Amino acid sequence: MTLGAESLEYSPHTSAPPGETLKETLEALGITQVDLARRTGFSTKHVNQIIQGSAVLTPETAEVLERVTGVPAALWNTLEAAWRTQAVREEENKKLRIHLDWLDKFPLAELVTRKILPDRSKSVENLRLLLNFFGVANPEVAEELWAGYRIAFRRSGNIEPNDYSVSVWLRQSVRAARKIECQPYRRHELIRLLPELRALCRRNPETWLTELPLLCARAGVAVVFLPALKGTHISGATRWLTTEKVLVALTDRHKKDDRFWFSFFHEIAHVLLHGKRLTFLDDDPMKYDEDPAEDEANRFAAEMLIPSKYSYDYERLRIRPKPFVKIEEFAAMVGISPGVVVGRLQHDGALPWSEGNGLKQGFKLTLDELR
Template identity: 60%
Template sequence: MTPGVDPIAYAPQSVPPPGETLKETLELLGIAQADLARRTGLSTKHINQVIQGTAPLSPDTALLLERATGVPAGLWNAREAAWRTQLAREEEEKALAEHVGWLDNFPLRELVSRKVLPDDSKSVQNLRRLLDFFAVATPDVAQNLRLGYQAAFRRSTVLSRNEYATATWLRLAERQARALPCEPYDRAALTELLPRLRALTVEEQDTWLIELPRLCAQVGVAVVYEPALTKTNVSGATRWLTPDKVMVALSDRFKKDDQFWFSLFHELAHVLLHGKRLTFMDTSENLSPTKSHQDSSEDEANDFAANILIPDQYGAAYQKLAATRHLSLAAIESFARTIGIAPGIVVGRLQHDKALPWTHGNGLKRTVTLG
């Protein structure tokens, strides 16, 4: 389906059956049904059934009609296909009307604001649009597909809070990522890029909003920003779209730069360290550098992110800072300048390590706004 094209808007409201067109053609040419039967070798009964719409107009019949009437077979085939499509659409309309309640599971107003739906009405038209959005045939198929995909999720955080809102957020991000041009994935090049990405933490948001996706696209990583939906607690996600292209999606759920940058490097750890067949959905529960998880991949991703932001070479200096009594903001800013990262990231790390109360130092954190 072409992005931005609403197939519902292009669906004709009424299509005449091919038999009606055949009847009008015979009247125009002055050919009786019995005469047409003799010319085509078909029975009069079959011709009448085609005209009445009780028998399909097959491609073989279309070729015979072309010779007998001069009307191209392609036109007859097109009429038949349009008619059968309309009949199928009418049947689908009846079937979908029984599933309109499925819309109750989704944040309809937010889907309107993100231009997925034209309004928040609980209608068959909106149900069809939502199915198009998820690229699935029916709500039942969507449910079965979700259960099948669940095995591909390293952590079942997609089920936390509102699974439908979370699935919606992931789909919004995935559509963005698929449309983003990227070079083929290059693991070595991504590894070499990490220091440059780390240096972006000190830049203003207007700069890194553009530079981060641009740089990552050069190594096969489609970084996309998708503002958080209500009733979700997802901060980031990693999903391989093809063997040569991986999506890293980031939300603004925490609104602060320390969490944003930790989330980025956490997701990049999944890209570099973990399997291509898995999808990682990350929340506050598995973005804690100090928390041990049942899933070792989350601990690995947390260690990776923590070590990128404050490398081991600065470990002794960091420990000295963390042990300082009456820790000042000036000392935090000085340390951040020395190691080349944003001071808010240092604040976040100190808070996680309980070296700084959660109520202190937050003024050094910068607000992240993605939309």
């Protein structure tokens, strides 16, 4: 069978119908179709249909052909399966072709950078790869699935995100989290680890990115660090993968340690305090949010970083935060990084957003952090 250019584009490994091989085999053996019909007990019409590819070459037929031609039945079965698979693929390509505009909704350049797609072409093969990435049959199914998921999404922040970019980021985070080996989720173990997790904020970012996932995995929390796609406006997310494993995904949206640690403990609050059926997508957790769950997560993060037992000392610092050595001394006393204290003072209006940033630790995630 001769395939056209379109078929070759979407099926680089093309297959011929097994009937062509059967025809060549008969010619080599000097057996006519009529003679084959006599030897096999098939009708001449059925033999011709097999050769033309209009009749299925069944496993039973393959066994008979092995006895008559000497060609193993396994080879006939393989040829038939490859041919039928290709035929189904070509029919599926025709159906997918009408959905090519769906690709326009995604940031194709970023999908190439993340190795989700090989190039930016608006092709059936790329559409197929994107559907494979999301684990859905077609774009219509994907849209219906996401519409159902949104009922279980809790989104903080007032910026309208690009939902398609968000879907890519969340899916990539979920796929990465599934590869992380974790102990079954144990709430008491996560609570026990909180002081150790908090102490890491005094260390450098390279230590966080290594130690946080290892520690959290002991309690059933798969921590993923993944840069957000443009237009997502995401700082972090929490999603239960199973009843015994939860994803906490973090981005480098603000690229400073104060936002990172607040976001981290904000997501941990969702794990400890809120339902397993919800997915939380958080824009800027330090902003006020009317959602009770988001407000509760904010209060948890604030208490984790600067516990209320230090309220008196913090109030004194808030009234007079300069010189900055006072911030460093308070941070050492409390056991957190100076950058986190600066972020809190800025949030509370004690410092302008332009002051004290030299005490913050900057960091930037790359796709190399994706595990």
